[in-house]
Amino acid sequence: MRKFMLLLALVLLPWSLAQVRTFDQVKASGQIRIGTEGAFPPFNYFDAKNQLTGFEIDLGNALAQKLGLKPVWITQAFDTLLIQLNQGRFDFVIASHGITEERAKAVDFTNPHYCTGGVIVSKRGGPKTAKELQGKVVGVQIGTTYMEAAQKIPGVKQVRTYQKDPDALQDLLAGRLDAWITDRFVAKEAIKERKLENTLTLGELVFQEKVAMAVAKGNKSVVDALNQALADLMRDGTYAQISKKWFGEDVRCR
Structure with missing residues (x-):
C-alpha cells in the first residue's frame, strides 16, 4: 500500500491560501477537494498503473458527481489527514476513519459509509x-x-x-x-x-466499528451536503453497485 502519487487534478495548495470552505464556497468553485491515504486496498490505493482506485475512490467520485462537482484528489499519510483537514487542505476526507470519541473532538463525521x-x-x-x-x-x-x-x-x-x-x-x-x-x-x-x-x-x-467521512470541525454545510448525497446513492442503487464491485456484498451499516 504504495506510492503517494496523485491522480486527477492534484493540487498542492500553499498553506497561506488553504482555508476551510463552506459548501456554498465549494459549489461556487465547481470542485471539491478530497483527502485520502492512497495506501489502503481495497478502499483507497494506487494500482499497478499508478491510478488511484478503490471502494472509497469510486464512492468519492460518485458523491462528487451527485453534488455536481469535480473531484480533486489529494493523498497524504494517514496520520496527517485530519490535521490538514482542519487547516483547509481538503473539503472532506474519505480514508476509512473509524468513528471514535477522540476523533470526534477534532473533526465532524458524516453518517457512516460502511461498517x-x-x-x-x-x-x-x-x-x-x-x-x-x-x-x-x-x-x-x-x-x-x-x-x-x-x-x-x-x-x-x-x-x-x-x-x-x-x-x-x-x-x-x-x-x-x-x-x-x-x-x-x-x-x-x-x-x-x-x-x-x-x-x-x-x-x-x-x-x-462504523467508518465515516471526516469534515472540518463545525463545517455543518459540508456534512449536510455529503449526508444527503450519500443517502441518495444508497437509495438509487449506486452505493450497492460500488460495494458489490469491491466486496461482493453490501457493506453499509445495518
Missing part, C-alpha cells in the same frame, strides 16, 4: 483470538483504531507500529510479528491479492 471491524491475521497455527495474543508481538498501522485496540489487549508483549499496512504484513510473513491487526476487508484483499490462502489465516474480530 467493519479489526481482525487478527496470523500465519497458520498462529494466534486467532485476543486471549491467544498474550505474550505475542502484534503489528498495526500507526494512528488507527487498530493500534488503539491492540494496545488495550491484556498481555500483549509488544505492539509495533507501521506507517503502512503492507509493511506490517511483510514483517508478519518474515516472522518478525506473531500477528497483524487490520480491517477485515483489507486483510481479505491482501490474502487474495498475494495468494496467501495457504499461508495466512483470519482470526476473530477484536472490535467492530
